Amino acid sequence: MNAQATPLLRVENLSIPLPAGLDREFAVEKISYNLHAGEILCIVGESGSGKSMTANAIMGLLPEYLTPSGGRILFRGKDLLAMRESELEQERGRSMAMVFQEPLSALNPLMKVRDQIAEVMEVHGERNAEVRDRRVLDLLEYVGLPDPANLRDAYPFRLSGGQRQRVMIAMALALEPALLIADEPTTALDVTTQAQILDLIRRIQKAQGMGVMFVTHDFGVVADIADRVVVMERGVIVEQGLAADALNRPQHPYTRRLIAAVPHREVHDAKAAAEGDLLLDVKNLRKTYRSGGGFFSKPRVVKAVNDISFTLRRGETLGVVGESGSGKSTLGRCLLKLTEVDGGQVLFRGRDVVPLSASAFRSMRRHMQMVFQDPFASLNPRQTVGRILTDGPVANGISYAEAERKARELLELVGLESSAFDRYPQEFSGGQRQRVGIARALALDPELLVADESVSALDVSVQAQVLELLQDLQRRLNIAIIFITHDLRIAAQICDRIAVMYRGEIVESGPPEQVFDAPQHAYTQQLITAIPGLRWNPRLAVL
Incomplete structure (x- = not known):
């Protein structure tokens, strides 16, 4: 240039x-x-x-x-x-053309892929339908979509996120913009x-x-x-x-x-984490989803969690890593009985929670809490932060005065002013809302925290602050954390051990040093190779 x-x-x-x-x-x-x-x-x-x-x-x-x-x-x-x-x-x-962040919002859900790309050409003067159709096929092939001849007749909601983004790029390239x-x-x-x-x-x-x-x-x-x-x-x-x-x-x-906020590998005290008391013992856990099927077709069977076993000790962080569809979020929901399992055991403090009824499990639920991916969706916009933080404790027999006192302490513990107690979720930034979500999870003094993609929607600097907060809270409170993520950079920073999930199975596990320095499974190797900026950042280059 x-x-x-x-x-x-x-x-x-x-x-x-x-x-x-x-x-x-x-x-x-x-x-x-x-x-x-x-x-x-x-x-x-x-x-x-x-x-x-x-x-x-x-x-x-x-x-x-x-x-x-x-x-x-x-x-x-x-x-x-x-x-x-x-x-x-x-x-x-x-x-000039634009590719947006969320292709499902930018694509018309009621139009086939073929028609959406062809419409761009028609609006700008290409009246020949045969030419448009041929160009659509060429574009879908050019952006690397599988089986473009059939995919062009699909609707956007039938495609994966990556496929939808490729369709958006094909639309943007339709008229060869500068x-x-x-x-x-x-x-x-x-x-x-x-x-x-x-x-x-x-x-x-x-x-x-x-x-x-x-x-x-x-x-x-x-x-x-x-x-x-x-x-x-x-x-x-x-x-x-x-x-x-x-x-x-x-x-x-x-x-x-x-x-500095780009996630990086930390050196963890694996010995200290390994010395904690055994808190969670998962044995041969299974969850299968079935959908579709009829007179002329078989139902679709997905083994989301396929015979998974692992242990977790107090004060330890286990990272569960994998792409969308790997089963990692289903695993997290099964552990907290938010999704019923098909078989296996989840021994929490030595007691199997799988066969427990909802009423029998209620007394244990306070000790097992979840931090969700989208803090705005998981916080009721009609309730103040104070109401969100006190409802759980009050329902568990704690007086409102004591619940309020603790809620204000928790807000300061997670880096917010106690005055946030009287405000609504929409008055906060995404990172602040996630801090409220963490405070809510801590309100019942849990021993286990399941964080499901809890920083994936945040800016890198806010992400770094929330990760640091979780590590600090763990040191103070000695809680065990299962940290679910698709980003190996984050897992390397916060986790004592990492379990890599692929198609419902744990295909590799061990300390971060073992998983990153000597990955055994081809899928783990693929995840590591895909880390953005791997060759640039000195802290990541050692991976």
């Missing part, structure tokens, strides 16, 4: 004011950067940094209450902000699927010479694909330049904090 060449995209002093009464005046303020044809520019920052706002401004997708108050967005020398909507529509899709904007396109994907999508975007970009703007909060992803980087914090650019410089010689404290 010629650094002196005219940029494909030039953002000049762009400012977008926010409505009055919010925590800052501008969504983005006087930001400037260039993107050249044939390069990948990563816009990096946490939620609220303004990175996605910039992408939406380029595409003309800002909500009505947000209007740029200054600056220009020059695409091929033309100011997008000065265009009429009809002119912008001609550019959108044909010359600019591709990818807004967090891999955040919701498993690590191996993420690696495949990143590789696909790199390959397409090189083959077609496109300019790619890639929005992300993960510097591991930056290390894998970026040529240059723009780092944003609270609506302003704090650092920009070559990716190698930002990754290895970051200048701004915020950039350094984001890099």
Whole structure:
């Protein structure tokens, strides 16, 4: 790329004011950067940094209450902000296209894949149905989808997350745009699927010479694909330049904090964890799901948990790692009797909870608690935090006064002000809501905590804070933790032992050092290879 060449995209002093009464005046303020044809520019920052706002401004997708108050967005020398909507529509899709974070929301659930891709071409003038159909087939094959001839007639909800994202990329490429904007396109994907999508975007970009703007909060992803980087914090650019410089010689404290927050391997005191009393003994646990079937077809049988056995001691963290569909979340729900099992034993403090009725298990449930993936969905928006934290203890015979006192202590323990007691979940950020979820789980003094993807939806810096909090709470309270995740980087940081699940079975287990340094199973090796930024980060490179 010629650094002196005219940029494909030039953002000049762009400012977008926010409505009055919010925590800052501008969504983005006087930001400037260039993107050249044939390069990948990563816009990096946490939620609220303004990175996605910039992408939406380029595409003309800002909500009505947000209007740029200054600056220009020059695409091929033309100011997008000065265009009429009809002119912008001609550019959108044909010359510039966008891939969104959640493809299921962006795709029409009532339209087949074939029709959604063909519609893009038809809107922009391709009237020949045969040409459109042939192009759809070529695109689906190009983005690496299996059996494209049949898949093109599928509906989006029938596809996996990775397949839906490939369909979105195929739609974006339908008219061979010069600019591709990818807004967090891999955040919701498993690590191996993420690696495949990143590789696909790199390959397409090189083959077609496109300019790619890639929005992300993960510097591991930056290390894998970026040529240059723009780092944003609270609506302003704090650092920009070559990716190698930002990754290895970051200048701004915020950039350094984001890099430091990338999950890394810790050295665990395995001996101390192994000396704790045996708390949980799982023997030959089984759970099978059956669906479909009829006169002419057999039911679909999925062995979600297939003859699994393991032990857990007090003060120990066991990481259960695997992709979507591996059975790890089903395992967590079976342990807490949120899902009935088909066979096996779950011995908690020596007593098998599997055959217990709901009423018989009620007295034990307080000692076994769960932290869920989505703190907003798991917290009742109509109840104050105080109500959320005190309902459980009060139901278990504790006086309200004592429950309130403890709830306020717990809020401070998890890093929130005790005044949060009187506020509602929607008044907090995602990381703060997850802290409330952890406080709720601790309200009944549990001995076992099952954390199911409890940090996967959080920014890396908030993720790091929650992981540190869990480790600190474990040291203070000597609780045992089962930490369910698809991210081996996180497991390496927080866990004393790791169990790798694949198709309902534990295919490998052991201390992090053993699993990472000498992986025995091909699936474990595949997970390790897919870790983003593995070759860049010195703390991860030793894996």
